[in-house]
Amino acid sequence: MPQPDRLGAWGELPFFSTHWPQIEARLVQETRVILPPDAQRFAALELTQPDAVRVVILGQDPYPTPGHAHGLAFSVEPEVCPLPRSLSNIFKELGSDLGISRQNGDLRSWARQGVLLLNTALSVPAGDANGHKDLGWDLLVKDVLERTSKQPTAYVLWGKQAQRLEKHLHPGDHLILKTAHPSPLSARRGFFGSRPFSAINTWLQTRGQAPIDWAA
Numbered sequence: 001m002p003q004p005d006r007l008g009a010w011g012e013l014p015f016f017s018t019h020w021p022q023i024e025a026r027l028v029q030e031t032r033v034i035l036p037p038d039a040q041r042f043a044a045l046e047l048t049q050p051d052a053v054r055v056v057i058l059g060q061d062p063y064p065t066p067g068h069a070h071g072l073a074f075s076v077e078p079e080v081c082p083l084p085r086s087l088s089n090i091f092k093e094l095g096s097d098l099g100i101s102r103q104n105g106d107l108r109s110w111a112r113q114g115v116l117l118l119n120t121a122l123s124v125p126a127g128d129a130n131g132h133k134d135l136g137w138d139l140l141v142k143d144v145l146e147r148t149s150k151q152p153t154a155y156v157l158w159g160k161q162a163q164r165l166e167k168h169l170h171p172g173d174h175l176i177l178k179t180a181h182p183s184p185l186s187a188r189r190g191f192f193g194s195r196p197f198s199a200i201n202t203w204l205q206t207r208g209q210a211p212i213d214w215a216a
Helices: 004-012 020-029 043-047 085-098 138-148 160-168 196-206
Strands: 055-059 115-119 154-158 175-179
Touching (some): 004 043, 055 138, 055 160, 115 138, 138 160, 154 160, 154 196, 175 196
Parallel strands (some): 055 115, 154 175
8 A cells, every 4th residue: 555644635545445455466477577667656646635636637657667667657766868759749839829848748836736647557567668558547547537527627638548447437516638649659630729828827827826837
């Protein structure tokens, strides 16, 4: 079990009592290097508590390159260069949308503003993308979406894998943005030009909330 004091209110999710023990046991049996390191596996939940969530951006699984993933979807450690191509495309869209230029791929500052950067799998064997996609992590994502959608929230669902999880959202006054994934394989099929960052900030401001500082 992750340290309860670090998980905070997320530790109350059914997943941690019903499904996590089996997943943890399988991770212990894994002979390959698992990314991100154990201490960073639940970093997204630790940094953005349920009542602080204003935006949810769903990723797929952690980067399979050692030294890249640190527990937040799309984010990398600050010294990583060049950036992963999906993140580079996200920053290109951020630039065309809001004129913001970012070189550092560490997105923890977004998380501290209420942007939950959640992967749909929280582990991956080094060098084997999607190697843990059937481990059961989707059960955690289901619980997280059900919990966050009890209040109006902006959801960013890039790609079909994320969009399939929309069914777990409670009906409500949400902003739901669905486009192609920022991967180089699909970004030109609807991701570029979608302007998600300005759309989120406009939605937040109409609700009387402060916009996200995407440049931070």
